[in-house]
Amino acid sequence: xxxxxxxxxxxxxxxxxxxxxxxxxxxxxxxxxxxxxxxxxxxxxxxxxxxxxxxxxxxxxxxxxxxxxxxxxxxxxxxxxxxxxxxxxxxxxxxxxxxxxxxxxxxxxxxxxxxxxxxxxxxxxxxxxxxxxxxxxxxxxxxxxxxxxxxxxxxxxxxxxxxxxxxxxxxxxxxxxxxxxxxxxxxxxxxxxxxxxxxxxxxxxxxxxxxxxxxxxxxxxxxxxxxxxxxxxxxxxxxxxxxxxxxxxxxxxxxxxxxxxxxxxxxxxxxxxxxxxxxxxxxxxxxxxxxxxxxxxxxxxxxxxxxxxxxxxxxxxxxxxxxxxxxxxxxxxxxxxxxxxxxxxxxxxxxxxxxxxxxxxxxxxxxxxxxxxxxxxxxxxxxxxxxxxxxxxxxxxxxxxxxxxxxxxxxxxxxxxxxxxxxxxxxxxxxxxxxxxxxxxxxxxxxxxxxxxxxxxxxxxxxxxxxxxx
Amino acid sequence: xxxxxxxxxxxxxxxxxxxxxxxxxxxxxxxxxxxxxxxxxxxxxxxxxxxxxxxxxxxxxxxxxxxxxxxxxxxxxxxxxxxxxxxxxxxxxxxxxxxxxxxxxxxxxxxxxxxxxxxxxxxxxxxxxxxxxxxxxxxxxxxxxxxxxxxxxxxxxxxxxxxxxxxxxxxxxxxxxxxxxxxxxxxxxxxxxxxxxxxxxxxxxxxxxxxxxxxxxxxxxxxxxxxxxxxxxxxxxxxxxxxxxxxxxxxxxxxxxxxxxxxxxxxxxxxxxxxxxxxxxxxxxxxxxxxxxxxxxxxxxxxxxxxxxxxxxxxxxxxxxxxxxxxxxxxxxxxxxxxxxxxxxxxxxxxxxxxxxxxxxxxxxxxxxxxxxxxxxxxxxxxxxxxxxxxxxxxxxxxxxxxxxxxxxxxxxxxxxxxxxxxxxxxxxxxxxxxxxxxxxxxxxxxxxxxxxxxxxxxxxxxxxxxxxxxxxxxxxxxxxxxxxxxxxxxxxxx
Numbered sequence: 001x002x003x004x005x006x007x008x009x010x011x012x013x014x015x016x017x018x019x020x021x022x023x024x025x026x027x028x029x030x031x032x033x034x035x036x037x038x039x040x041x042x043x044x045x046x047x048x049x050x051x052x053x054x055x056x057x058x059x060x061x062x063x064x065x066x067x068x069x070x071x072x073x074x075x076x077x078x079x080x081x082x083x084x085x086x087x088x089x090x091x092x093x094x095x096x097x098x099x100x101x102x103x104x105x106x107x108x109x110x111x112x113x114x115x116x117x118x119x120x121x122x123x124x125x126x127x128x129x130x131x132x133x134x135x136x137x138x139x140x141x142x143x144x145x146x147x148x149x150x151x152x153x154x155x156x157x158x159x160x161x162x163x164x165x166x167x168x169x170x171x172x173x174x175x176x177x178x179x180x181x182x183x184x185x186x187x188x189x190x191x192x193x194x195x196x197x198x199x200x201x202x203x204x205x206x207x208x209x210x211x212x213x214x215x216x217x218x219x220x221x222x223x224x225x226x227x228x229x230x231x232x233x234x235x236x237x238x239x240x241x242x243x244x245x246x247x248x249x250x251x252x253x254x255x256x257x258x259x260x261x262x263x264x265x266x267x268x269x270x271x272x273x274x275x276x277x278x279x280x281x282x283x284x285x286x287x288x289x290x291x292x293x294x295x296x297x298x299x300x301x302x303x304x305x306x307x308x309x310x311x312x313x314x315x316x317x318x319x320x321x322x323x324x325x326x327x328x329x330x331x332x333x334x335x336x337x338x339x340x341x342x343x344x345x346x347x348x349x350x351x352x353x354x355x356x357x358x359x360x361x362x363x364x365x366x367x368x369x370x371x372x373x374x375x376x377x378x379x380x381x382x383x384x385x386x387x388x389x390x391x392x393x394x395x396x397x398x399x400x401x402x403x404x405x406x407x408x409x410x411x412x413x414x415x416x417x418x419x420x421x422x423x424x425x426x427x428x429x430x431x432x433x434x435x436x437x438x439x440x441x442x443x444x445x446x447x448x449x450x451x452x453x454x455x456x457x458x459x460x461x462x463x464x465x466x467x468x469x470x
Numbered sequence: 471x472x473x474x475x476x477x478x479x480x481x482x483x484x485x486x487x488x489x490x491x492x493x494x495x496x497x498x499x500x501x502x503x504x505x506x507x508x509x510x511x512x513x514x515x516x517x518x519x520x521x522x523x524x525x526x527x528x529x530x531x532x533x534x535x536x537x538x539x540x541x542x543x544x545x546x547x548x549x550x551x552x553x554x555x556x557x558x559x560x561x562x563x564x565x566x567x568x569x570x571x572x573x574x575x576x577x578x579x580x581x582x583x584x585x586x587x588x589x590x591x592x593x594x595x596x597x598x599x600x601x602x603x604x605x606x607x608x609x610x611x612x613x614x615x616x617x618x619x620x621x622x623x624x625x626x627x628x629x630x631x632x633x634x635x636x637x638x639x640x641x642x643x644x645x646x647x648x649x650x651x652x653x654x655x656x657x658x659x660x661x662x663x664x665x666x667x668x669x670x671x672x673x674x675x676x677x678x679x680x681x682x683x684x685x686x687x688x689x690x691x692x693x694x695x696x697x698x699x700x701x702x703x704x705x706x707x708x709x710x711x712x713x714x715x716x717x718x719x720x721x722x723x724x725x726x727x728x729x730x731x732x733x734x735x736x737x738x739x740x741x742x743x744x745x746x747x748x749x750x751x752x753x754x755x756x757x758x759x760x761x762x763x764x765x766x767x768x769x770x771x772x773x774x775x776x777x778x779x780x781x782x783x784x785x786x787x788x789x790x791x792x793x794x795x796x797x798x799x800x801x802x803x804x805x806x807x808x809x810x811x812x813x814x815x816x817x818x819x820x821x822x823x824x825x826x827x828x829x830x831x832x833x834x835x836x837x838x839x840x841x842x843x844x845x846x847x848x849x850x851x852x853x854x855x856x857x858x859x860x861x862x863x864x865x866x867x868x869x870x871x872x873x874x875x876x877x878x879x880x881x882x883x884x885x886x887x888x889x890x891x892x893x894x895x896x897x898x899x900x901x902x903x904x905x906x907x908x909x910x911x912x913x914x915x916x917x918x919x920x921x922x923x924x925x926x927x928x929x930x931x932x933x934x935x936x937x938x939x940x941x942x943x944x945x946x947x948x949x950x951x952x953x954x955x956x957x958x959x960x961x962x963x964x965x
Contacts, residue, residue: 231702231703232703233702238691238695239698239699240698240702247687248687251683251684255680309673310673310677311633313630313633314637314677314678314681315677318677318680321685322684324688336699429891
């Protein structure tokens with residue numbers, strides 16, 4: 001194939017901005033066409049709610065009962081919220097961040113001596129990767145983390161170590177785990193290029209900022225790691241995961257990685273293997289893994305395009321298939337994103353809870369951000385039950401699964417539960433394995449439970465029950 | 471002249487295989503239970519031009535996901551005869567072509583027509599394959615020969631014209647069955663074997679593997695996207711209920727496996743494997759061994775049905791045994807016993823006849839007997855005329871397709887588990903309802919699935935000591951059909 005003629009930097013920059021804008025607007029536009037004006041993803045609602053509390057100088061989140069820790073991302077949102085309405089902000093900021101991330105990535109790739117063709121391919125792969133699409137369609141802290149990381153990497157490669165340190169340090173005040181990953185990657189670069197002073201300067205800046213924060217602002221960094229059971233769904237979006245990798249891109253990555261792992265070096269290989277392993281447990285790691293996957297994937301695709309094939313007949317077909325598979329995977333994911341929760345009926349059901357009697361809401365913990373935002377009520381438990389104290393876990397299991405009315409009522413009263421929100425997913429495996437199991441049986445058959453809201457169609461079902469103590 | 475003689479013998483083997491299959495298939499006018507799924511699809515294609523993807527009867531209403539080439543091929547042939555006739559003849563015709571493709575593969579590997587013919591003959595009567603494709607209208611009757619045709623093409627793909635035929639064959643296979651992924655896995659294992667054995671890996675091979683991988687993924691996205699999202703990685707096990715999956719290997723012992731694979735293919739196949747891996751070392755043979763290893767792994771992980779996995783394994787061992795037979799001839803020719811080659815081969819053929827050929831026929835006859843009886847069908851036709859559209863009939867899971875085909879009423883469950891929610895619960899309830907003592911629990915399950923009729927086939931009745939006790943409650947259950955088959959009407963609800 002003929003090489004692509006060099007494109008001027010300005011044109012390339014404009015093209016990146018335009019394409020990223022179109023791609024990021026697609027899920028929103030499709031969602032609006034479907035009549036759903038809600039934001040995509042639970043993180044978006046959590047972010048604007050917390051930012052609202054930060055703006056009001058709250059120190060404790062009364063709904064979740066948790067202390068509001070300093071988070072640079074939430075403070076930034078709070079700052080913008082004073083100018084732009086929260087719901088508009090939640091749609092604009094991810095798009096702007098997404099465009100910045102794309103531009104920064106192109107800068108980093110050119111500094112890493114990627115050819116223009118490889119860089120273009122990498123950017124396109126990045127823009128259509130599920131990791132990028134999800135992070136920049138929701139108001140997500142990773143949207144800022146990636147920008148800071150890419151900016152830091154760019155400064156590092158331009159030998160501006162203190163600026164690099166500044167950017168990486170900022171990540172520390174968003175998510176400490178991401179900060180550690182970023183620091184590890186900086187260290188790997190330093191070790192490869194034998195530029196240890198760069199790493200030392202970065203660490204120094206971070207330590208300085210941390211020291212200032214601890215001493216003057218009582219900032220205590222906490223690592224919150226909730227590892228789920230390993231699952232292919234966690235890492236691959238094609239198997240149902242929300243934030244993860246696409247299989248076609250991952251295969252390209254594997255091909256390139258298998259061919260280049262010796263050149264990449266032991267440290268990068270170890271880092272990638274670790275990120276891949278951890279991604280099976282926690283999808284947040286795929287955000288960083290995605291950058292490697294995209295880079296290696298671009299190298300693979302570029303190699304396949306430029307290589308002389310022995311079976312010339314299938315060269316064009318294979319490349320066309322790769323492109324079609326990548327595009328199809330992305331379009332399918334965009335379609336899923338645009339039809340993801342919360343649906344209008346979901347939010348309408350939770351709004352009913354807002355005007356109901358006081359009391360905590362009992363529902364699956366994954367709905368917590370929606371419950372807090374739409375109903376503005378607290379939840380009986382808002383995290384994975386596996387992290388709850390043993391007696392609390394026992395109580396929750398008993399409430400969901402027991403058909404003993406006396407036992408259930410006493411537990412509902414003990415935990416001050418006044419409202420129960422049930423979805424189709426909860427009935428079909430999320431909470432109950434069988435029909436009419438436990439609480440599901442008691443609700444329609446006990447006078448103390450009053451049906452406040454019921455919506456059901458072929459795909460969705462939402463019911464809200466109120467529990468009356470007397 | 472010599473070439474024609476071999477083709478004539480091959481033709482005779484093909485005809486013999488086909489005729490024997492047809493004779494056995496027409497021992498009964500009916501199909502095996504699972505065959506009615508494809509028969510219904512064929513009839514729907516004839517009426518509307520498209521397969522029945524949205525099925526209102528199966529599981530009370532569900533979406534089917536499957537690649538439709540096999541059903542379209544059957545529908546095409548049904549234009550020239552009745553669907554019931556076409557679905558008996560055509561799958562057996564396809565299945566018989568295995569002898570041709572095994573001959574081609576063996577000839578490609580050994581270059582010897584005589585051993586290739588012998589292997590072709592053996593492949594026609596592999597017990598596992600022969601018995602499972604007689605009257606089942608099984609997609610494997612089409613897919614297995616096609617798979618080995620593709621193996622033949624891949625052994626010779628460096629020739630330009632073969633490459634085009636290979637593309638077409640791959641296209642047909644991808645739209646017939648997801649077994650293409652087994653081929654990809656086999657190619658990867660082949661790559662590893664080549665690396666371990668120190669062979670140079672040709673670029674053409676890598677290019678073909680790449681093409682095949684992305685081709686399969688792309689097509690799979692179209693066909694199985696919904697299933698991937700619904701089931702995740704467990705789609706590999708096709709959502710088969712846990713209890714069923716556990717029982718896959720429980721009743722099988724090693725003797726039965728030898729019985730299903732065949733004694734001669736097993737012995738000579740394993741001798742070949744040993745010889746190829748440690749002495750002979752040819753890349754083409756390593757490819758066949760790679761495919762065998764793949765199927766072996768899939769069987770161990772229960773990712774493929776036992777009879778199908780053993781069918782593939784048997785045919786692969788037969789192909790490999792061609793090498794052992796060829797080496798045997800070469801060896802014996804050098805010795806004083808060179809005059810005993812033909813008697814030796816006669817002995818081998820006799821042993822094969824006793825250990826595999828007759829077993830294949832016996833197994834096939836037993837399989838054909840598992841088809842529904844005339845009484846079963848009569849009862850379901852009666853039910854169709856004496857019930858309303860949209861009503862639900864509960865039978866055993868194996869009888870699910872029969873109920874939807876003859877009675878044209880909804881079933882509670884059948885053998886297609888993909889995209890079915892809570893399959894373990896449903897399977898458990900459908901199987902245990904026939905053995906329950908407690909009437910309320912039985913009625914609860916029957917109400918849950920909105921069952922209007924309970925169908926007891928002849929086989930169902932003969933396999934039980936007695937019918938469930940709760941059926942004697944006439945206020946709830948009425949015996950509306952009382953012959954060797956029994957049908958009860960359910961007319962009570964739990965309040």
